[in-house]
Amino acid sequence: MDAKILCLAALSQGDASxxxxxxxxxxxxxxxxxxxxxxxxxxxxxxLLNDGLASVTKYSQIGRxxxxxxxxxxxxxxxxxxxxxxxxxxxxTRSDFLFRMLFADILPPxxxxxxxxxxxxxxxxxxxxxxxxxxxxxxSPGEAFVGGYAAAIQRAMANYIADNRHQLVGSFPGPSNxxxx
Amino acid sequence: MDAKILCLAALSQGDASxxxxxxxxxxxxxxxxxxxxxxxxxxxxxxLLNDGLASVTKYSQIGRxxxxxxxxxxxxxxxxxxxxxxxxxxxxTRSDFLFRMLFADILPPxxxxxxxxxxxxxxxxxxxxxxxxxxxxxxSPGEAFVGGYAAAIQRAMANYIADNRHQLVGSFPGPSNxxxx
DNA sequence: TTATACATGTAACTAGTTACATGATTGA
DNA sequence: TCAATCATGTAACTAGTTACATGTATAA
Numbered sequence: 001m002d003a004k005i006l007c008l009a010a011l012s013q014g015d016a017s018x019x020x021x022x023x024x025x026x027x028x029x030x031x032x033x034x035x036x037x038x039x040x041x042x043x044x045x046x047x048l049l050n051d052g053l054a055s056v057t058k059y060s061q062i063g064r065x066x067x068x069x070x071x072x073x074x075x076x077x078x079x080x081x082x083x084x085x086x087x088x089x090x091x092x093t094r095s096d097f098l099f100r101m102l103f104a105d106i107l108p109p110x111x112x113x114x115x116x117x118x119x120x121x122x123x124x125x126x127x128x129x130x131x132x133x134x135x136x137x138x139x140s141p142g143e144a145f146v147g148g149y150a151a152a153i154q155r156a157m158a159n160y161i162a163d164n165r166h167q168l169v170g171s172f173p174g175p176s177n178x179x180x181x
Numbered sequence: 182m183d184a185k186i187l188c189l190a191a192l193s194q195g196d197a198s199x200x201x202x203x204x205x206x207x208x209x210x211x212x213x214x215x216x217x218x219x220x221x222x223x224x225x226x227x228x229l230l231n232d233g234l235a236s237v238t239k240y241s242q243i244g245r246x247x248x249x250x251x252x253x254x255x256x257x258x259x260x261x262x263x264x265x266x267x268x269x270x271x272x273x274t275r276s277d278f279l280f281r282m283l284f285a286d287i288l289p290p291x292x293x294x295x296x297x298x299x300x301x302x303x304x305x306x307x308x309x310x311x312x313x314x315x316x317x318x319x320x321s322p323g324e325a326f327v328g329g330y331a332a333a334i335q336r337a338m339a340n341y342i343a344d345n346r347h348q349l350v351g352s353f354p355g356p357s358n359x360x361x362x
Numbered sequence: 363t364t365a366t367a368c369a370t371g372t373a374a375c376t377a378g379t380t381a382c383a384t385g386a387t388t389g390a
Numbered sequence: 391t392c393a394a395t396c397a398t399g400t401a402a403c404t405a406g407t408t409a410c411a412t413g414t415a416t417a418a
Contacts, residue, residue: 009280012284019395064387093274105321
């Protein structure tokens with residue numbers, strides 16, 4: 001299970017509850033390599049406990065549900081290191097945007113325009129997120145590298161789209177009737 | 182099911198068997214947005230048949246298993262167009278490479294070097310694949326856009342890695358003993 | 363002779379998502 | 391007052407992968 005390794009990774013940077021791990025992944029640099037939901041995190045954490053890779057401390061809070069803060073055990077750190085050393089899997093991208101763009105010529109131009117604008121806003125949001133991480137300060141050379149890498153790619157996307165979107169709309173004829181033939 | 186739309190998309194560019202669809206996705210531009218295996222394709226194709234979105238013709242071949250070539254019906258084309266018009270989902274990247282690089286400082290430098298070299302080779306292979314598609318000629322402005330986009334991003338990755346890999350290895354002290362503490 | 367390409371399909375398994383269940387606090 | 395944030399967890403479902411089953415032809 002991949003969620004386990006992700007939790008191990010998140011916890012290696014500091015103790016956290018399941019809820020906090022989600023936030024770390026969603027808003028931090030870890031999120032550039034993977035995504036994960038609560039329903040994967042909570043079972044994964046139980047699993048880590050079972051395997052002796054993490055320990056837990058329960059905190060009661062007033063007017064809030066109790067918080068369970070997890071901490072890596074030495075075994076947990078070893079296990080993470082072992083997982084990190086394994087050969088990498090091939091990177092995968094699942095881009096609904098590119099999928100749609102492949103068929104730009106059979107879609108109404110306004111729809112294509114909208115998809116492009118949505119993508120550009122997405123890129124802006126990602127860049128803003130990276131800036132936030134950068135402002136908080138990178139704590140390792142790895143984090144700085146990943147932040148820079150992610151930013152470079154987002155910028156390359158934005159530039160390419162800005163330079164080439166005219167190819168998709170405007171120069172070409174009609175929309176929907178093309179597909180019906 | 183996503184595999185259905187992918188098959189619809191592949192078939193919209195010409196009749197094909199399940200085996201051929203796999204090849205189209207793996208080696209063509211469609212593969213930059215999604216991946217898929219045989220065991221997703223064959224059930225998806227049966228489904229398309231059931232729903233009247235595709236028709237099939239069986240060819241016997243000497244010394245080869247019989248081939249079932251699928252063709253989109255008009256309903257199939259409409260269905261594809263409908264799916265394409267829907268708002269796009271957010272693009273997702275699952276990068277084992279970035280995940281590992283985040284922890285470069287606790288990995289042995291040689292391991293990090295190897296991961297970087299593997300990633301660079303991966304990029305080369307992807308660029309070569311795009312070139313092959315380009316040489317075969319793009320048949321729509323969408324294909325040209327996607328080919329260019331994918332190439333631009335791969336180049337941005339390679340450039341960033343070339344310019345910044347020194348941050349990860351060399352300047353920093355030790356490997357494995359750091360994690361044991 | 364060994365691996366790869368050709369070609370289709372099912373069964374079992376893995377991993378992840380969505381929806382459900384519960385409920386106080388805080389900010390707009 | 392309405393949405394969002396805090397906080398944990400389960401059940402049901404979706405989607406995809408790996409392994410299995412079968413077998414010929416061709417290129418290295």
